[in-house]
Amino acid sequence: MHRQVVVHSLRTALAAIVSLVVARLFGLSEAYWAPITTLVITQSSLRETSSLSWHRLIGTALGALVGAIAAIQIGPNLLAFGAGVLVLGLLCALVGSDRGAYRFGAVTLAIVLLVPRTNSPWHMAFHRFAEVSIGIGIALVLTVLWPESEDSPAR
Secondary structure, three states: OOHHHHHHHHHHHHHHHHHHHHHHHOOOOOOOHHHHHHHHHOOOOHHHHHHHHHHHHHHHHHHHHHHHHHHHHOOOOHHHHHHHHHHHHHHHHHOOOOHHHHHHHHHHHHHHHHOOOOOOHHHHHHHHHHHHHHHHHHHHHHHHHOOOOOOOOOO
């Protein structure tokens, strides 16, 4: 087994654990989204991780916003979902984000709008954004503190 594969796997596991612990410390009800985000965006290099992080953050913020507004104004139904996905795509294009941001945003929109909750849509949207932000932050910090070579075969 290549040393680089072991190092990448250790970094990724540590980042996922730290993300979960931090999200739990903040008392987030769905803390598992923090390590999921960390796992999705952790790459071998800071450049790759930063790029994915930015798109995930923009998409999540827009998806949370559109999802909360659609939930309040229309309600969690098929029309709201379809309209929300359409509006989100247009917003992502308007702010110059790529399709990755749109995909991440659409996932957030679906979670905020379609998953039954007892809390307000704004509460859910904020928690979703916070969970993803924690995951992104931990992935970036660990990538800076424990860098891998740019040409790692662990990708």
